[in-house]
Amino acid sequence: MLRDLRTLCTVLAELGDQADEPGLSGNTGQGRLIANRQVTERLSPTDIKSLIDLYLAGTTARALAERFKISPTSVKRLLREHGVRRGSPPAEAA
Known part of the structure; x- marks a missing residue:
């Protein structure tokens, strides 16, 4: 029994x-690693402005997520943080 325990x-x-080893921890099983960085660290201010403009022009959150390689939830959170709603101009960024 002690031998089995040592083997285990x-x-x-x-x-x-x-x-x-690189690539094993945090693997999603689809070949992608989970990114623990904030969206604002992955997108430049120009990208964020472009995302907001495209959303106000009618692009869906899902399409924006695919285009900017972030989740739809991150798109919606980013828009909410910037005070963006369809049909209204974006609020001033702090």
Whole structure:
């Protein structure tokens, strides 16, 4: 039984070492890594202005998400943070 326990510990230690290899931790299973950066770190101020202008021109949040490589939720949050609603001009950014 002690031998089995040692074998198990060895296997678990090896698996723990693999988690430190690049590309394994945070993998979504679709070949993409989870990005923990803020949207404002990934998009320039020019990109954000373009996103807002496109949204006000009628582009959907889903289409904008695909275009700017962010989630639809991030698009909506960014628009909300900038006070943007369809049919109204964007609020001044702080």
